[in-house]
Amino acid sequence: MINLFQPQVGAEELDAVNAVFGDRWLGHGPRTKAFEEEFATHLGVAPEHVVFVNSGTAGLFLAVEALDLEPGDEVVLPSLSFLAAANAVLAAGAKPVFCDADRRTLNPTLEDIEAAVTERTKAVVVLHYGGYPGDVVRIAERCRERGIALIEDAACAVASRVDGRPVGTFGDFAMWSFDAMKVLVTGDGGMIYVRDPEQAARVRRLAYHGLAQPSGFGYAKVSARWWELDIPEPGRRVIGNDLTAAIGSVQLRRLPELVGRRKELVALYDRELADTEGLLTPPPLPDGHDSTHYFYWIQVDPQVRDQLASDLYGDGIYTTFRYAPLHRVPAYGSDAHLTASDWAAERTLCLPLHPGLSDADVLTVVASLRKSLAARTAETTRAVA
The missing domain is CATH 3.40.640.10 (Type I PLP-dependent aspartate aminotransferase-like (Major domain))
Structure with missing residues (x-):
């Protein structure tokens, strides 16, 4: 996995x-x-x-x-x-x-x-x-x-x-x-x-x-x-x-090494997923901002997001969405209407990201993702037609 x-x-x-x-x-x-x-x-x-x-x-x-x-x-x-x-x-x-x-x-x-x-x-x-x-x-x-x-x-x-x-x-x-x-x-x-x-x-x-x-x-x-x-x-x-x-x-002593590898993996994801139809990658960081690169997230059509996660899991790749919107949790008693949070919660999926990944692992994730996205998008298009 x-x-x-x-x-x-x-x-x-x-x-x-x-x-x-x-x-x-x-x-x-x-x-x-x-x-x-x-x-x-x-x-x-x-x-x-x-x-x-x-x-x-x-x-x-x-x-x-x-x-x-x-x-x-x-x-x-x-x-x-x-x-x-x-x-x-x-x-x-x-x-x-x-x-x-x-x-x-x-x-x-x-x-x-x-x-x-x-x-x-x-x-x-x-x-x-x-x-x-x-x-x-x-x-x-x-x-x-x-x-x-x-x-x-x-x-x-x-x-x-x-x-x-x-x-x-x-x-x-x-x-x-x-x-x-x-x-x-x-x-x-x-x-x-x-x-x-x-x-x-x-x-x-x-x-x-x-x-x-x-x-x-x-x-x-x-x-x-x-x-x-x-x-x-x-x-x-x-x-x-x-x-x-x-x-x-x-x-803490190893932190520059660990974050440096994360940055390399993010750049590889960005490069391999660039211009993928129907998929958004994380936006560029503003000037002067440095990230720890804890998550790498994509955003896709909500009709295919959950199916993508299931397909990738079947290929031995674990993904998830962090973090589920709290305004929807009954225990917190919120009646807020948060359109952007709802939009993101239905479309976002976090991909594997840690320094233990090899470049080959990332390419495996990308290949599985592209295959699933193409298949699920085609299914959705046929269903609509």
């Missing part, structure tokens, strides 16, 4: 794990701190502004929790998002308000955001679809002008930049996912960035039970009674650990 995603781990990551085993310290410790410092350098921020957590989802929940939302407060987010963001808003007692997105990039524009903002809006969440930075610069500027918090869901965008500035540093909060399907993998894990230093310290507390000072072995040297508890407010335990952090440090 040619998979959609596939983690790229090997001898370096295994050596790092073995070193953690040798130290007999698998939990939150020095390697966690080192990974946070390395990721902060990657972002160009101070280490105290980033916290390594056990998932990108945990980062979303922490960011929303730090906003102290109340019933009646609204958070605007694109419908074409991962469900974790909407769940975090609901869990905080606020209301998710879904906005539309550009139907080709699947990223919300400033105009999409503004159409959903009301006097009750306390925060905006943007997802950088497939690693494309999107309209984040204009959105961030407008949020600052209006005093609305901006949360960047940068799960897909660990190496994305706008004019050299890392995606995730434009808003007030950002988080990255390092699960087994992402570009930088730690098995499970994530990083959260918090712009305000006081909020960053608070988020770090909330990530570990709300403790002002952890009460374990590492603090015996700084407190005479290190077992006593100081909890300004209750939290949860969603911190990362040295085992996954050690893998993350290796992956």
Whole structure:
């Protein structure tokens, strides 16, 4: 099976794990701190502004929790998002308000955001679809002008930049996912960035039970009674650990290599699928934008999209659509009419994209896709006639 995603781990990551085993310290410790410092350098921020957590989802929940939302407060987010963001808003007692997105990039524009903002809006969440930075610069500027918090869901965008500035540093909060399907993998894990230093310290507390000072072995040297508890407010335990952090440090060093190969594969897809009748490929990136290239998506006639996915699966090629529109999910109680999101949701299909693919794999995907598209389009044409 040619998979959609596939983690790229090997001898370096295994050596790092073995070193953690040798130290007999698998939990939150020095390697966690080192990974946070390395990721902060990657972002160009101070280490105290980033916290390594056990998932990108945990980062979303922490960011929303730090906003102290109340019933009646609204958070605007694109419908074409991962469900974790909407769940975090609901869990905080606020209301998710879904906005539309550009139907080709699947990223919300400033105009999409503004159409959903009301006097009750306390925060905006943007997802950088497939690693494309999107309209984040204009959105961030407008949020600052209006005093609305901006949360960047940068799960897909660990190496994305706008004019050299890392995606995730434009808003007030950002988080990255390092699960087994992402570009930088730690098995499970994530990083959260918090712009305000006081909020960053608070988020770090909330990530570990709300403790002002952890009460374990590492603090015996700084407190005479290190077992006593100081909890300004209750939290949860969603911190990362040295085992996954050690893998993350290796992956971060390899990131240019991993993203470079993704870029080559995207260029190959673009070249091989250029001018294919009835098929759209991702639009070019604007000047100054760099993508992590997490997704490669095509858009086709909605009457053939699902059949294409089935045909490719039959040929040993796994595809899917990310992300299903949240305004259609009954649990979120939305009555929004989002024409561009609906258009994209019926036409978009994500093709395999990961550094483990060979050029031959991509050509196999393209050949299967072209064959299926021609056959299914002909069937649809005959049915209409």
